[in-house]
Amino acid sequence: MTDGSGELTTDGGPQRLEPGAVVWLPRGTRRALYAGDRGLVHLSAHRRRPGLGVGGASAEGGEAPCLLDRVCPGCGRLATENDARFCGRCADRLPTD
Structure with a gap:
């Protein structure tokens, strides 16, 4: 891991992650x-x-397109609509390109 913090969970249980x-x-x-x-x-x-x-993932395999512009900065919800401009949960404005 290169930055931040978090947790990895496997069948063996959770493991705290640090830089x-x-x-x-x-x-x-x-x-x-x-x-x-x-x-x-x-x-x-x-x-x-x-x-x-x-x-x-897409039908061809590989990583799906980046969806960060559809993640609400307020609550973290992913907007399901491609053209969404506001979060459907908390009504915060979504990031712009």
Whole structure:
């Protein structure tokens, strides 16, 4: 992990992540990453496989397009509408390009 903080959860339980943390997971390990208050910046390396994405990947595989412009800065909700300008939960303005 390169910056921020968070938690990695696997079948073995949760593990706190801080800057400089290195974690090796065996192939096929089910995992979930949760960002801390300052966010989470991490790097992952894989052998010849499509990239990981938030939500579903495209039909061709690989990482889905960036959706940060649809994430509410107030509550973190992802807008489901491509053309949304305000959050449907808290009504905050969504980021602009």
